[in-house]
Amino acid sequence: MAAFMLLPCLALSLLCICSALLRWNELKYRMKGLPPGTMGWPVFGETTDFLKLGPCFIKNQRARYGSFFKSHLLGCPTVVSMDPDINRYILMNEGKGLVPGYPQSMLDILGRRNIAAVHGSTHKYMRGALLSLVTPAKLRHQVLPKIDQFMRTHLSDWNRKIVNIQDKTKEMALLSSLKQIAGLECGSMCEEFKQEFFKLVLGTLSLPIDLPGTSYKNGFKARKNIVDMLRRLIQQRRSSSAEEQIQDDMLSQLMGTAENKHQLTDDEIIDQLITILYSGYETVSTTSMMAVKYLHDNPHVLHELRKEHMEIREGKRPEDPITLEEFKSMRFTRAVIFETSRLATIVNGVLRKTTRDMEINGFVIPEGWRIYVYTREINYDPKLYPDPMAFNPWRWLENSLESHNYFLLFGGGTRQCPGKELGIAEICTFLHYFVTRYRWEEVGGDKLMKFPRVEAPNGLHIRVSSYC
């Protein structure tokens, strides 16, 4: 009997403690001029709700507080910005103290010289070095031929197989980049690299807990191994003959044996290479996987896409690679890629951090706060994209949506994706060989998660057969 009396008392005390903690945390952040919003629990903030409810959490908060509200997410006081004009302002004004604000684990593991960790003039020359790798001339003579060669082999033996398209596209994104970076072919080094790289990626997405066995610790170890491998590659290049040093790959150019103006140090080259591998990995693989999914679910779109690629193949011999002109002519495929990226929301938004107290939209944002430039909602805005939940690539052909101010699928401002054309070229080439060689159906029963990342927890399995 006494136990029954105790229970309500305990519950009541717990309720009082909880509301006191919540209230205390709200008061802690009650500074003049902050945007409206709630801060949740001490330390944890509203992270659990954010991760559990995802986009619904953000929508609920917007309904209560408007498109610019404060919260406490992933360990940091954060302002969530959903207003397209303010988002543009934030992305365009890094110079005013709105620098990238990615989590510590990501910065630790990707390296001190990785592009998201550097600002000002260092960012400018590192970005310049990256952009010089993907000029139209480089695309024509180096990048496209390598991608073409890689995709032909990667997609060569899928007939009459059940393929986990998630694994295949992940492998594709990494190995294709390795080929472009250093001409590496699938072999023992690639295999070793792959294992370490997968650990590195997991580490960047984990909490920075430096204890044996944690993903962070493993990611950090994987970074060390990857750095060793890349350093060995650089040394091999240096010790080889002058002709062998000049190769038509990204490493050669970054080492300055090509026409690179600002000579990068070895550490900078290594962090650049890791940046290229990392930035293109999830974005390219997930967009490719989701394109396969949407094409499967929308046969009329697949029909149109296949027509575009069959027409390209018609005038060619089987061994002829895709040219720059043909890549540029893939207008419908490009539209399929944008529509996939929009509908699946491959990138929910980007993170910035304030380097000083500043005023935005009439509110004060204190120094060190994160700003989550949340672009997901724009993707489903019916004014920009009528019938927004339909997979309709034609909308990209009819309107010049790609040059629209609110087109942020590849970011915006000074940090806009320098790998956009490279990523699109990879996905276009993948789709080219996939739809001209194969038809496929889903095995079924696979789950797809949409938030915080788009992924199929147990893989996405398709049954593949020859198209001809």
Ligand code: HEM
């Ligand atoms: C479909 C493919 C891709 C998508 C959707 C995508 C998306 C994005 C987005 C949204 C940003 C902005 C990040 C920010 O503002 O903080 C970005 C930046 C970046 N992306 Fe991509 N990306 C893709 C492919 C690639 C590829 C293949 C590379 C390889 C070179 C790459 C390299 C980068 C780099 C280095 C940055 C940072 C730029 C800077 O800080 O100046 N991306 N990307």
